[in-house]
Amino acid sequence: MTLADLPKRTPAIVASVHESSAQDNIARRLRELGFVAGERVEMLVCGPFGREPLLVQVGFTRFALRRSEAARVHLRTDGEAA
C-alpha cells in the first residue's frame, strides 16, 4: 500500500520510498525529508476539487504532497498502527 492510498487519519509506518523513474529527484528529496523506514506517517487532509494535494505528517513535519509524490512512499502492511 502506498501513502496515496492511505485513508484519512490512519497512522502507518513507512517501509520505503520507490523511484518512479531513473534519477528520481523527488524520491531522494522525500527520503531526505524524513520518509524513511520506520517513520510514522499519517494523511490528514485532502485538497479541494479532486482530492489533491494531500496534507501529510511524517515524524514531526507536515507537508503538502501530490498524489503522485505520495504514491512513491510505500507503507508497512504488517499490523502497523502507531
Added chain:
Amino acid sequence: MSAAAPLRLALVGNPNSGKTALFNQLTGSRQKVANYAGVTVERKEGRLVSRSGRHYAVLDLPGAYSLHAASLDEAITRDLCRGYLPGEPAPDVLVCVVDGTNLRLHLRFALEVRELGKPMLLALNMADVARRRGIHIDLAVLARELGVPVVETVAVQQNGSAALVEQLDRMAEGLQPPQRQIAQGADLHQETRRLLAAAVQMPTRTASIDGALDRWLLHPVFGLVALALVMFLIFQAVYAWAAPLMGVIAAATGWLGDSVGAVLPEGPLSSLLVNGVIAGLGGVIVFLPQILILFAFILALEESGYLPRAAFLLDRMMASAGLSGRSFIPLLSSFACAIPGIMATRSIQDPRDRLATILVAPLMTCSARLPVYALLIGAFIPQRQVWGVFNQQGLVLFGLYVAGILSALMVSWVMKKWRRDKGEHPLLLELPSYRVPQVRDVLIGLWERAWIFLRRVGGIILALTILLWFLLSYPAAPGDGTLSAIEYSFAGRIGHAMTGIFAPIGFNWQICIALIPGMAAREVAVASLATVYALSAADDSAAAQALTPLIADGWSLATALSLLVWFIYAPMCISTLATIKRETNSWRKMSFATIYLFALAYGASFVTYQLAVLLGAG
C-alpha cells in the same frame, strides 16, 4: 582586536528555521542586498559587531533542505558552504540554524553540514516555543554527541541571540573543525534518531493548535471560503482605513502648493516647484496609506504561516493552469513588486514551472499600480455602499486584482497547452507551524516599506517629474499661438504624435506623454499626469487643482476603463523586464515577455474602450 579582518559567517538551515529573523536580529539595519558577482543570485550580507568589539560579516544563505540541491537556491547554498561559489571566499564559520521544535527534520541537515568538516556552530532557534511545548533539549549532551557547540537562540526576543554572539567570540579565538564525524556508511536519519534519543524529550508530535487550525483552514470548502474572505477583507480595509489619512495628505499638499506659490515670484521656478514637484510628488505620496495598509496585511499573513496553506488550497487550480502550488509564494511576492517575486522563483525546482511563473509574475498587481488604480477609481467610481456593507470602490479594486490573477492563470494555461505539457509538477511543500505575527516585526517591515517608497519618490520619481516639467514647459508658446501653451512644448508635441497609435484605445495626448516616464516606474504616470494637468491649469489659474476632479471632468469613463485595463497588463517597468532577462539569462525570453504583455495590454484596452463607447460611456 577589531583591526583584524572580519570573520565570515554563513547562516544555513532549512526553510522555516527562522534563519532570516535571526539574521535580521544579528545585523539589524546594517544589511546590504546585492548580487553575487557574475551570477543572478541575491546576496544578503550584514555586519555584526560583538560586545567585545569583534567584527563579523554575516551571509544569509537561501534555505535548503539538503546539500543535494533540488533548485537554484539550494545549489547556491551548497556551493557557498563548500567554498566553490566563484567570486566568493569560503565562510570561516557555518552557523547552522535549526528549529528547536522540529529537530527530527532539521538535525539531519545539520549532520549533513557537519560532514563538510568546517568550523560549525548549531543555533537552536525558537527555543522559547520549544520550552513552552514542553520539549526538553539537553544542550550539553547534544553538543557532545554532535561535536560542535550548541547555543539557544530566540530570534524574536530582545537579547535572543546574545548567547550565539558570545559563543562566536569564544570560537573566534581558535577555529576548530567538528569534533565528531559520522561513522562510515552510517545513515543520517539513523544518526539523527540516535541524537534525539540521547538529548531530546518530545511530549507531543506537533502543537495541537496546528492540527485544529489546519482541519478548518485546509478544508476543501471552508478553507477556500476563508481564503476568499481574507483577500476580500484586505481590500475593503485598504479603502476604508486609508481614506482619512489620504485626506490629510491631499490637504497638506494643496496647502504647500498654495504657500509656495504665494511666496515665490511668478516665473519658471514657481512653476517648477508648484506645478512640477509639489503637484507631481503630492499626487503619488497621497497613496502611501493604502500601500502601507496592504503591506501590513501581507506581512502579517507571511509571519503567521498562513501562506503555504493558501498555496495548498490554490494548488489544484494552479496546476491545471500549468503552474505548481510552489509558484504561489513568488507570485504573492509579486503583489508587492514583481522583481523580488521573480527572484523568488529560484526556489522552484522544475525549470518549466519556473519559467511559466516568471513570465506571468508581471501580471500580479504590484504595489506601483496601486496609485494608478486608486486615482482612476477615485475619479470615476462613485463612493457608494453596495449591499449595505461593501464599499464600491473597494470592490472595484478587488476586481482589478482578481483580473490580474485570472489573466495570469489564463496566460499560463495557454503556455501549457502550447508546449504540450504532460509532465509532473512537483509540489512537496512544507506547512510550518502557525505563529502569531509579531507586531514589532510587522511594524519594522512597514517602516522599511514606507522608507523604500519615499526614497523612490525622492529619487527617481522626483527626477522624472522635473524632467517632464521641463519638457512640458519648453519651448514656450509663440506669441501668436492658438492652442494652449503646453501643446507647443517638446512633451506636448510628442504626446500628440503618440495619439496616432493610442487614440483607438481612448488615450488622449496627456495620457500618452505620461506613459513614457511611466516606463521607469508605474507610479510616475500619476505624478506625470498631475504635472501635465497642473501646467495646463496654470494657464487659467495660479493654483493647481487636485488631479482627481480634473480627470473626472476631462476624461470619459471609457478612457478611464481602458487605462485601467492597460495597467493590468502593460509591463510598465523597465526594471522588471531587466530582472526577467537576468533571471532567465535570455534576451529572447525577455523580449517574448515584453511583446506578449504589451500586445495583451493594447488588445484588452482596445476591446474595453470600444465596448465602453458602444455602451454609451464614451
Added chain:
Amino acid sequence: MSTSLLLQYFVIAVAVLLSVWVVAKRQFPGIVRKLRVAIALPLLREGRPAWMQLVGRWISPVKQTAADGCGGCDSCGPKI
C-alpha cells in the same frame, strides 16, 4: 533679463541636469559607468596636475560589487 529670472533659470538648469543624472544612473548604469571611466581616464594620467587627478578620482565610479536591477526595492515582499 532680470537677475531674479537669471537665478531662476540657473536653479532650473541645475535641477534638470541632476535629474538627468539620476535617471541615467538608474536606467542605464552600464553606460553611465563607461562614460565616467572614459572621462576620468585622461584626467588621471601620469604627469597631470594634482587638482586634475583629484577631479578624475571623484568622477570615476566606485568598485562594482554587482549590479542590482531594481532601483530602490530591497526585497520588499513575502518569502517562503
